[in-house]
Amino acid sequence: MSDTVTYVEAIRLALRTALGDDERVLVLGEDVGGGGGAFRATAGLQEEFGEQRVIDTPICESAFTGAAVGMALDGMRPVVEFQFSDFLTSGMNAIVNTAAKMHFRHGLGVPLVIRAPAAGGFAGGPFHSQNPEAWFLRTPGLKVACPATAEDAGLLLGAAIADPNPVLFFEQKSLYTRVKGEFTYDSSAPLSGAAVRRPGSDVTIVSYGATLHLALTAAEGLADEGIDCEVVDLRVLCPLDFDTVAASVEKTGRCVIAHEDYPDYGVAAELAARLAGELFRALDAPVGRVGARFWPIPFSPPLEQATLPTAEGIAEAVRELARF
Secondary structure: OOOOOEHHHHHHHHHHHHHHHHHOEEEEEOOOOOOOOOOOOOOOOHHOOOOOOEOOOOOOHHHHHHHHHHHHOOEEEEEEEOOHHHHHHHHHHHHHHHHHHHHHHHOOOOOOOOEEEEEEOOOOOOOOOOOOOOHHHHHHHHHEOOOOOOHHHHHHHHHHHHOOOOOEEEEEEHHHOOOEEEEEOOOOOOOOEEEEEOOOEEEEEEEEEOOHHHHHHHHHHOOOOOOOOOEEEEEEEEEOOOHHHHHHHHHHEEEEEEEEOOOOOOOHHHHHHHHHHHHHHHOOOEEEEEEEOOOOOOOOHHHHHHOOOOOOHHHHHHHHHHHH
């Protein structure tokens, strides 16, 4: 089953397929029905599947997230849409203190998916532009996915809905209509595994989400300078496929980790620590990190662009390692 679609269309088709295949699947959130979702990811689904399967909720994230946890415990497979990932704080207790711990407390599965449109690039300001994946990565019991392509948007969402664990599914707002690809849906696909998006021999660039496309742009430009970059897309942040990253770094001896989140205290920091600790002898240079500047995302488009990572910033970090 394949058609060329945008990233957001792949999300919508994956939801439609899951709803059609399994009557236990529900979609709920603010304006997901008549409004079609804040970014139109659920447009038309309520008309097709009815108000009992695609449920408009009050503006109370703590309430509908808690209700979704109860639905999952009762045998359903709810998919919750947060309009912006920043608002996950309002559902944090249900996610971190309840959903993540039910298996450890009582041996119960919580097949819950929380879709969270994340990241900046559209002048949304400090309350609608965050990358909060690191908030959840240190919580045992949660899985975290961050697709960068239209193919993965559909494939990983199908895998997340079929997974017996609670999954945070971070969608990149800047990619919704900008990225296109083949729609792929396979509920039996694993919710794990990094992918080498560009083979290379000199420097490894590890990325995920929207920044992957900046990394690929940087790699293409660096090739003209004689620096051959291998680009690894993490795809799923927990469980982390460290083996694919390690195999690439063992080959190149150099690594830059680039993502839109802050470079400290998150994915880049964790990977840098693990590479330094486990692959010290394979490294020919310190591990580089590229991310957003450590302040809230500004509303002003020029200031936002000065805050977020760029392809040139990634390229300069790679050049520095290549000269080391």
